[in-house]
Amino acid sequence: MWEYTNKVQQHFMQPQNVGEIEEPSGTGDVGSLACGDALKLTIKVDENDIIVDAKFKTFGCASAIASSSVLTELIKGMSVDEAAKVTNEDIAEALGGLPKEKMHCSVMGREALEAAIADYRGVILPMAQGEVVCECFGVTDLEVVRAIQESGLRSVEEITNFTKAGGGCGKCEDRLRDILQQTVEGLSKKSTPVKEQRMTTLQKIKKIEQVLEREIRPTLKKDGGDIELVDVDGDFVTVSLRGACAGCHSSRTTLKEYVEKKLREQVVDSLIVEEEK
Amino acid sequence: MNCGSDKVIYMDNNATTRIAPEVLEVMMPFLQDCYGNPSSMHTFGGQVGQVVEQARAQIAELLGADPEEIVFTSCGTESDSTAILSALQSQPEHRHIVTTRVEHPAVKNLCETLDMLTGHKHRVTRLMVDADGTLDMDAYQEALTEDTAIVSVMWANNETGVLFPVEEMAAMAKDRGILFHSDAVQAVGKIPINMQENQIDFLSLSGHKLHAPKGVGVLYVRKGTPFFPFLHGGHQENGRRGGTENVASIVGLGRACQLAGEMMDEENTRVRALRDKLEKGLLASIPKSILNGHVENRLPNTSNISFEYVEGEAILLHMNQHGICASSGSACTSGSLEPSHVLRAMGVPFTAAHGSIRFSLSIYNTEEEVDFVLEKMPRIIADLREMSPFWEG
Numbered sequence: 133m134w135e136y137t138n139k140v141q142q143h144f145m146q147p148q149n150v151g152e153i154e155e156p157s158g159t160g161d162v163g164s165l166a167c168g169d170a171l172k173l174t175i176k177v178d179e180n181d182i183i184v185d186a187k188f189k190t191f192g193c194a195s196a197i198a199s200s201s202v203l204t205e206l207i208k209g210m211s212v213d214e215a216a217k218v219t220n221e222d223i224a225e226a227l228g229g230l231p232k233e234k235m236h237c238s239v240m241g242r243e244a245l246e247a248a249i250a251d252y253r254g255v256i257l258p259m260a261q262g263e264v265v266c267e268c269f270g271v272t273d274l275e276v277v278r279a280i281q282e283s284g285l286r287s288v289e290e291i292t293n294f295t296k297a298g299g300g301c302g303k304c305e306d307r308l309r310d311i312l313q314q315t316v317e318g319l320s321k322k323s324t325p326v327k328e329q330r331m332t333t334l335q336k337i338k339k340i341e342q343v344l345e346r347e348i349r350p351t352l353k354k355d356g357g358d359i360e361l362v363d364v365d366g367d368f369v370t371v372s373l374r375g376a377c378a379g380c381h382s383s384r385t386t387l388k389e390y391v392e393k394k395l396r397e398q399v400v401d402s403l404i405v406e407e408e409k
Numbered sequence: 410m411n412c413g414s415d416k417v418i419y420m421d422n423n424a425t426t427r428i429a430p431e432v433l434e435v436m437m438p439f440l441q442d443c444y445g446n447p448s449s450m451h452t453f454g455g456q457v458g459q460v461v462e463q464a465r466a467q468i469a470e471l472l473g474a475d476p477e478e479i480v481f482t483s484c485g486t487e488s489d490s491t492a493i494l495s496a497l498q499s500q501p502e503h504r505h506i507v508t509t510r511v512e513h514p515a516v517k518n519l520c521e522t523l524d525m526l527t528g529h530k531h532r533v534t535r536l537m538v539d540a541d542g543t544l545d546m547d548a549y550q551e552a553l554t555e556d557t558a559i560v561s562v563m564w565a566n567n568e569t570g571v572l573f574p575v576e577e578m579a580a581m582a583k584d585r586g587i588l589f590h591s592d593a594v595q596a597v598g599k600i601p602i603n604m605q606e607n608q609i610d611f612l613s614l615s616g617h618k619l620h621a622p623k624g625v626g627v628l629y630v631r632k633g634t635p636f637f638p639f640l641h642g643g644h645q646e647n648g649r650r651g652g653t654e655n656v657a658s659i660v661g662l663g664r665a666c667q668l669a670g671e672m673m674d675e676e677n678t679r680v681r682a683l684r685d686k687l688e689k690g691l692l693a694s695i696p697k698s699i700l701n702g703h704v705e706n707r708l709p710n711t712s713n714i715s716f717e718y719v720e721g722e723a724i725l726l727h728m729n730q731h732g733i734c735a736s737s738g739s740a741c742t743s744g745s746l747e748p749s750h751v752l753r754a755m756g757v758p759f760t761a762a763h764g765s766i767r768f769s770l771s772i773y774n775t776e777e778e779v780d781f782v783l784e785k786m787p788r789i790i791a792d793l794r795e796m797s798p799f800w801e802g
């Protein structure tokens with residue numbers, strides 16, 4: 133059993149500001165069902181740039197719900213500029229602390245807030261542009277670097293506690309260690325350069341088709357699904373999922389955790405697989 | 410410490426059980442006056458040795474085994490390790506193990522670290538299960554090779570209660586001269602087991618799952634099966650397990666097995682009926698709730714239900730407010746970040762795996778308790794769904 137503070141229990145049992153604002157000024161939608169927690173934050177901003185209302189809907193454990201609830205309390209009445217400075221540490225502190233394994237819940241709160249503010253301001257967040265390092269939970273290198281910097285993380289375990297990165301299959305641990313080292317050394321240069329690949333596009337397509345045919349399709353078919361290659365553009369592979377996979381909530385996981393991983397292993401390790409929109 | 414046991418509705422009996430009053434009663438003398446060492450020459454200790462033998466006979470009786478085939482251990486986990494490592498030691502030339510994807514960590518994690526423990530490379534085949542949690546017997550047949558040292562397959566799954574056809578599987582292994590171990594920790598005491606009617610070589614059980622104390626287990630070792638101890642030390646247990654016996658717990662386990670034999674009918678009638686009432690009631694009153702595991706082929710006391718779009722830890726904490734104790738296969742409760750390996754192996758979608766709750770009953774549960782849970786659950790789930798961004802009521 134987790135050791136939750138009274139404040140966490142209070143916000144969990146009697147969450148404040150549950151719901152969704154109609155016609156919100158900004159919406160932040162983060163997390164996913166597959167990951168085990170998700171938060172939709174809506175804010176209402178008045179003409180003076182003050183957050184007059186904030187509401188949340190959260191899928192997740194007690195600390196995720198409590199973090200969301202306390203976040204809405206924190207930001208109500210703040211100016212958007214002030215709210216933009218709220219950190220995950222502020223959220224955790226307002227709850228009297230969170231178990232260290234649950235810090236990612238406060239990070240989710242901050243991410244949702246950031247997304248909602250970006251939405252309100254009409255800008256695109258840089259986080260989404262990073263390179264995914266943890267495929268299980270879709271965490272980018274930029275998010276990891278930021279968590280290291282903001283919360284002074286010093287181990288891979290801490291990175292996992294704060295961002296979830298590395299908490300699934302664990303394959304990205306080495307990568308996380310590298311990022312940690314680089315960030316701590318202050319030379320947080322962009323990710324390690326991808327190995328040189330000398331494959332023509334035609335060869336690449338052939339190889340991708342082979343792997344799809346021999347390995348991926350039979351596995352998906354077992355679950356009543358199917359996959360088709362739509363396009364290959366440089367490292368971008370577009371596929372369409374069919375049958376049971378399509379529209380299934382875990383289709384993104386299937387795509388990233390399974391299809392992309394397999395193709396990276398067997399074709400080129402820089403491939404990015406996306407679903408046809 | 411006052412833990413408030415009189416106020417809880419305990420439906421987490423696959424995690425652990427209460428010590429039966431009858432069990433506690435026979436244990437007490439060995440925690441107080443009768444503290445002799447069973448190995449001692451004097452009567453004061455020697456007489457304690459006799460009660461250990463009596464307990465051995467009681468356990469053998471429940472299993473349809475010979476007392477000589479019973480080895481006391483410190484827990485189910487030790488029994489599992491002992492069986493598998495013994496089989497590998499007795500056949501160092503065989504480097505293949507067959508098991509399943511849904512084993513308890515006691516077997517699963519052991520198989521993952523075998524190379525390190527034995528210094529040899531091992532190949533492990535982990536049999537898949539289907540959506541019901543059932544094994545594919547053709548795949549099992551194919552997995553058995555010349556190189557296979559041991560098959561380790563649980564009798565009943567701790568999360569879903571699903572039963573595997575271990576007796577049939579043991580016979581298939583035997584045909585090929587392969588040793589067979591079954592982790593029957595969840596099965597013993599809940600369903601009849603007769604070792605005379607099967608060819609299983611090793612069988613693990615654990616005291617605290619059948620109303621005996623924590624920290625005592627048994628490994629059944631069929632006569633004639635090559636055996637290598639896990640704990641080397643004194644000559645206790647006929648040289649099969651070093652360490653002074655946990656006398657009080659062993660005596661308790663003996664009595665618990667005797668009781669389990671007497672209660673077997675009740676477990677399979679009254680407890681099953683309570684479980685069924687609870688399960689049917691929940692599935693009927695809560696929309697988007699799904700049973701995990703085969704409906705029929707299951708332990709009589711276990712029900713694993715997913716409530717879609719809500720998260721297990723949150724459900725458990727709300728249940729906790731009403732004093733209801735159960736477990737979840739969600740990521741947040743496992744301490745890892747991923748939901749239960751059992752549910753994932755069954756292909757339970759993430760929407761459901763995170764919101765799975767396991768109810769596991771015992772002979773101490775009552776119909777009033779089931780009614781109370783049936784009354785409280787719909788509200789708990791509805792409230793949490795109200796809060797969920799994925800729920801479109």
Ligand SMILES: Cc1ncc(COP(=O)(O)O)c(C=O)c1O
Nearest residue numbers: 484485486513515567594595615
């Ligand atoms: C199937 C199974 N095997 C093994 C064990 C481990 O038993 P013990 O806790 O006595 O080590 C358990 C208990 O959780 C179990 O359910």
